[in-house]
Amino acid sequence: MKQFGLIGRNISYSFSKGYFADKFKNENIVGSAYDVFDLQQIQEVEKVFETEDIKGFNVTIPYKQDVIPFLDELSPEAKEIGAVNTVLIQDRKKIGYNTDCFGFQTSLQPLLKPNHTNALVLGYGGAAKAVIYVLEKLGIQYQIVSREASEGRISYDDLNEEIINSHQLIINCSPIGTFPNITSAPNIPYEFLTSEHLLYDLIYNPEVTQFLQNGIEKGATIKNGYEMLVQQAEKSWEIWNKLL
Template structure:
C-alpha cells in the first residue's frame, strides 16, 4: 500500500483527503491511501517520517510551506525561487520539494486571459502571493503588489484610485479577506472603477463567491474562485508522485 498525506495545522477543513479518497474510488486505485497528519509543530515532522516509513508523497499546507524547507533534500526551480513547498516527493531515499500551487494557478488562469488583460494587481504579500508572482512573471504579465502596509516595491490600498484600477485589468486576491467565516469582508478597492474588461481572481474557494468576487461581478467583470486551482494543484502533486515510480 502506497501512503500519501497532508501535513499542516489544523487540518479539520482540509480539501486534500476528500479529493484523493474520491479520486482513488473513481479511478479504481486500490493500492494507495491518503491521510491527514496534523502537526502542532513542524518539529514533529521527523517523528512522523519515522512512524510512517511507507510514505511516498506529502502535501504541505498552512503554516508549514516555508517551515518544512530544512527537511527536504532538493527543491524544484519554482519552489526554490518562491521559497515555499506544498508537495514533497519521496524517492530513492530523497525528499524533493515542489510548488504545485504554481501549476494549479497557471493552468486555471491561462484559459481566462484576453488580449486586454495586460497588467495585474496582486492583493497580499504572503506565500500564495509569491506563487502568483512566479506565474505572472512566466507569462510576461507585469504586476503591482498591494498591501495594507507600505514597503519597498509594494503599494498600499489607499493609493488605489480609478486610474490604477483602469490600468490593471487583472486583480488577484491572495489575502484571506472574505474567507469563511468572515464572509462580510473584502479588500478595500474602489469597486466602482472595475469594468467588464477586468478579471477578478480570488484564491479563496469558501465561500464559492466572496464579497470581492460579488462586487466585481456586479460591475460586469469576469470572476474566478480558487477551487479549480486547488483541484489542479492536487492533480499536479499526483503527477509528480507517480512520474518516477
C-alpha cells in the first residue's frame, strides 16, 4: 500500500483527503491511501517520514517554509520560491517541490486582462511566495502588503485610493476569512474597488469569502482558490507517480 498524505496544523477541515479519496475511487486507483498528519510543531514531521510505505505528502499552513530544513533536496522552482507544498520520498531521499505555482498560474491566466499589470499581494507566507513567483514569470508588477511596513512591503494602513486604482489585481494570500471566521476580511479600502478589478482569494472555504463578496458589491471579477487547489493536487499526484 503506497501511503500519501498532508501535513499542517489544525487541518481537520482539509480539502486534500476527500479529494484524493474521491480520485482513488473514481479512477479505480488501488494500492494507495491518503491521510492527514496534523502536526502541532514541524519537528513531528520526522515521525511522518517513518510511516510505513510513505511515498510523499502535501504541505499546508504553517509549514511550507519550515519543512525545508528536513528535506534532502529541492526542485529548482521550490528552491527559487523558498516554499514547499509537495514532498516526494524516493529511495529514502526527501525531495521538495512547489506545485502551488502551477495551480495558481493555471487558474489565474484565463482571467487576466490588459489592465491587470499591477498587483497587490496580501500576506507574505509560503503561499504568497508561490504567487509572487508566478507574477514575476508573467511580468506583472506587484506590491506586498503586510500588517507592518518593512523593506519592500507596505502596511494595510498605507493603502489608499491611488494605490487601489493603480493595482487592479488584488490577491489574498492570508488566511483571513477562512472558515469558521467567515465575516473577517483583509483590511483594505474596498470602497475604491471598481469593475476593472480582479480579486483572487487563495481561500476556498467558504466558496465566497467576505473579501470576494466585497468585490462583488463593487462589480469586480472574483476567483476563489478551489481550482488552484485542484490543479496543484493533480500536479502533486503526477510528481509522485512519474518518479516512483
